[in-house]
Amino acid sequence: MKKNILRNLFVLLVIFSFAFIYLNCDDAGVETKETQFCISDQISNWTLGAKTLHAYVKSSQGGSYSVAECPVDAGGNFNLCLPETVSDTTLFSSDSIFYIGCSGGNVSFNPPDVRGTEISSFKIKDGTTVIGYIRKNNYDTLYVGAFSLLYIWVNKNVTVTGTEICSGDSLKFDGSAVSGWDKIVKNCTNLYSGGRSYLYNTNEPAGAIWEYISY
Numbered sequence: 507m508k509k510n511i512l513r514n515l516f517v518l519l520v521i522f523s524f525a526f527i528y529l530n531c532d533d534a535g536v537e538t539k540e541t542q543f544c545i546s547d548q549i550s551n552w553t554l555g556a557k558t559l560h561a562y563v564k565s566s567q568g569g570s571y572s573v574a575e576c577p578v579d580a581g582g583n584f585n586l587c588l589p590e591t592v593s594d595t596t597l598f599s600s601d602s603i604f605y606i607g608c609s610g611g612n613v614s615f616n617p618p619d620v621r622g623t624e625i626s627s628f629k630i631k632d633g634t635t636v637i638g639y640i641r642k643n644n645y646d647t648l649y650v651g652a653f654s655l656l657y658i659w660v661n662k663n664v665t666v667t668g669t670e671i672c673s674g675d676s677l678k679f680d681g682s683a684v685s686g687w688d689k690i691v692k693n694c695t696n697l698y699s700g701g702r703s704y705l706y707n708t709n710e711p712a713g714a715i716w717e718y719i720s721y
Contacts, residue, residue: 543687544587545657549640550715552582557630559584559640563659564626565596578630582718586628588687592659597621603658604679604706610671613679615664622660622683630718638720644713648694648702655714656690656706658683666706674701681707 557578562570576586598606600615603622628640643654666679681690691710696703 542587542590544585546585547583547642547716549578549582549584549718551718552578554578554630554632554637554718555580557632557637559586560629560631561586561588561625561657562627562629563592563596564598564623566598566602566623567595570626572629573625582716588657588659590686592623594621594661596623597661598623600664603660605670605672605677608670608672608677611669611677613666613668613670613677615666617662617664620660620662620664622658622664624659625657636721638718640716640718642714642716644711644715648697650694650697653691653693653711653714655710656692657687658690659687660685676701676703677706678704679706681709683708 559576559578560572561574563573564570573592574586574588576584578584598621600618600620600622601613603620603624629636630638630640641654643652645652645654660683662685663683665682668679670677670679676696678695683690689708689710691707693705693707694702695705
């Protein structure tokens with residue numbers, strides 16, 4: 507009888523122990539993985555059959571290099587997934603992510619120590635030979651209201667506001683980016699003698715397409 511009581515007590519103790527562990531587990535103990543940033547679409551004027559698409563990123567060390575690649579099928583469809591991280595040696599300081607060597611204006615990066623880089627081109631390769639590139643925008647000839655898409659990587663969440671003057675062009679910034687990859691919209695807001703005005707934000711209008719341009 508005594509053995510049965512001790513055995514029952516032991517079983518209850520084990521049950522309560524598991525219940526305590528289960529009830530005290532929360533999301534803090536669960537590792538979550540962020541969704542990878544992928545660009546999936548179709549090239550509108552594609553007639554070249556199966557090829558390879560490469561994303562080239564600008565490097566603070568000079569030049570650019572491929573950070574991701576994917577096949578383009580005969581219908582011009584692709585699914586390009588960018589790496590979750592970018593080498594720290596590649597990254598530019600805040601005022602060189604969008605513009606380098608410009609003077610005038612006042613752009614505020616919050617926080618000011620954010621670093622990042624931009625995809626400089628989406629190149630199409632036939633084997634190892636670069637034959638052209640693709641871009642996404644809504645125009646062939648620039649006009650007020652035209653826009654194009656850019657992709658950047660930043661090492662922390664950042665808000666960017668203000669205006670910079672660059673070789674006669676006026677660059678206005680009004681938006682935020684999150685750590686990792688972000689899609690940025692470059693809007694043409696004015697055309698004038700000797701320059702243009704652009705607004706950079708994250709609000710993408712309808713109408714842009716991916717288009718292939720040969721070299």
